[in-house]
Amino acid sequence: MEVVYLIMKPVLLMITELVSPSASLSDEALNILTVNNLWMMLCIALVFVMHLGFACLESGFTQSKNTVNILFKNTLTPAIGLVSYTIIGFNLMYPEFANGPGWFDFSGFFLKDTLGLDYNIGYTYWTDFLFQGMFAATAATIVSGAVAERIKISAYFIFTIVFVGFVYPTIGSWQWGEGALHAMGFYDFAGSTLVHSVGGWGALAGVIMLGPRLGKFINGKVVEKPGSSVPLATIGVFLLWFGWFGFNGGSVLSAEPGTTSLVLVNTSLAAAAGALGGFVMGYIVFKRLDLGMVLNGILAGLVGITAGADLMLPGSSLLIGFIAGLLVVLSAVTLDKLKLDDAVGAISVHLTCGVFGTLAVGMFGAKAGWDQLLNQIIGIGICGAAAFGGAIAIFFLLKKTIGMRVSAEHEEQGLDSHEHGIRGYTITYE
Template sequence: MFSSIHLIADATLATESVAQAVTAEQLQNVGLTASNIWMLVSTMLVFIMALGFACVEAGFTQAKNTVNILFKNTVDLSVGIISYAWFGFNLMYPGEFNGIFGFAGWGLSLPEGYTSLGYAGGAYTYWTDFLFQAMFAATCATIVSGAVAERIKISAYFIFTFFLVGFIYPVLGSWHWGGGWLSEMGFYDFAGSTVVHSVGGWAALAGIIAIGARKGKYVNGKVIDKPGSSVPLAVIGVFLLWFGWFGFNGGSVLSADPESISLVLVTTTLAAAAGAIGGWLGGYIAFKRFDLGMVLNGILAGLVGITAGADQMSPNEAILIGIACGVVVVFSAIGMDKLKLDDCVGAVSVHLTCGIIGTLAIGVLGQKAGMSQFITQLTGVAAYGAVAFFSSLAIFYALKFTIGVRVSEEHENEGLDSHEHGIRGYTITFDN
């Protein structure tokens, strides 16, 4: 009788253990599904930023070059994704490596022994990981497009994009996000103020130096305004970018953790709003007018600035970062013109200047603030700047002395649309 009772008890305990095990696995699968869905939604939001960049750049540049801008923004996304799939992703996430350079092989394939629940702590799949990171890589490339617009050869631009997204960006990214030497040092960049935006900004600056200013931009010490084709299009582009940034920063939580995502989206929104106010104030101080262009770039400046520490900052700290970046971006753009560095859309001021500010802010504000952290952040900024700038400059000058990087003066004067694409961006006609 007692043996029967023990057998029944043992069987009951075994059944309960199996039930608990099944329930735990089911819960893991539910968590994976929820986090993976959020990551895919974030990926789609980051993807829409490509349209935002296209609109901003087309709106801020001259009508005669609209098709050229749209062509570059369409094709560089495609070139970037393909090159990142072929080798960029495996350069950025090589697994065990020396902390400076590693390569996990060509193309995309599931890691050996791969399981959905075993990859990335069961937060998302390998395929989702690639797609999300590919959108970031493409974002880095398009930063250069607007800065060197209206005078760069399209062939040179795409060759440079291939090297930037395929090699420069992923190798530098591996130093931090791939577990490299900066990660081991304690460098912190939540969603890419430096890893994405500053790298693109340094590349843009190198392109501006190598290619030179547009004809007639600087005459007898004066800055000659070259009005953009469409202010409404630029505004639409900025709001698309702000919308996409919810995925850019929110997806960088790398899970569906509700508290973390909520905080990140709040700090992102507050920094963008404060950036608009900073750009408004900075524009009024500098030009004595309500400058819409500076308000728009102020929004983007605030977004770039908060990206490094969106998960580390309080709401008030996010507002402070946003206002600071919004004001600074105005005077950075003025400084660029004083140095005769012709940036058509203010990309260097937005992505490089404010990317540095946001990265250094980690050591001054938020949960990680401290002198030691500030020095680490400064080390990271310097390392990324040196390699991104000089490697980009080398590629641009190699192109300059081989295939050339600049269109002819005739093409520049008459517009790239008619000469390189055979179609105009704006074809509205009126019948007599």
């Protein structure tokens, strides 16, 4: 192998110079770019693993008769999301507003033919696209869990195409594309609002338009619908915690050691404190050691710290995570009282704690202050109105055309056998 490499090395170097000319970069600049880009690519892989985490979590928290259905959606969601984001989403999200910061701009379909190394000091054009594409698919995956066990799979996929292709990137452009919210002073480091609460608003719209699962609320009481696998849900949460190191760590957009290490510390501390918050409030409310609330508490802490992970000291991160863990339990109880059936707690985790985490930027850390808090409130309101309004419009059109909900018979018997012809769990007992 070494002989082959020595023979091919000159050819490979020549091809590299032709495809990605580096003559304009000094050795030092090229080394910095290489290190930063390598870190970003690692973070892409970590965020990609989060889709496996969502698949495990959602299939574990939903009934066994719908396991294949939820896994089917979670498998195709990143695929559809990436294709949709490639064709239109990326250029819609980063349009380089021609006339100054605004609300809508579009620079064309598909990706640009940008192969040079002078795109950015921290990463290449291709790395930038793929990192942002993973974020886009995540926003749709949030919706998947909330509407599980009763939505038509065709309706869900059409929603995903439109939501990821148009709604999510338009909202993202207002901040990360240096649009109107960015100019106003709104701040969202890694997406407590732009990813998580946008997905959460979409989930809320879907839950409202679909209605609760059959038998979920009877005579004013909440009927528990046990999930298929608590161990699988637990694995899913730990995969998400693991992937969040890339979600937040990559949002530094470089491997700069000071900020990157602080972000990773704050991310993990908030998750740990969120677990404790979920444990405490779960025991207060339900008088039991509720593993489900601890697991969602971890995710709540992660969502809560995401908007300001680069601004906080560890003490603030612990406080933000703990409060988020408390809130996720209270939110879940409130949704049940309102008869809003969220199959996996996605609205409480991503919307409630996404809003709180975005507000926390103005309450704790380097940007704390009334002016910043006001900017955060305005930004949350604008993004929420756009995300919820867009999702409601999509779901309304689907409901009036192809329909959103499966038949009562299919829902009672399970979606796996009717839509997929296979069961997720095939072990039977005589």
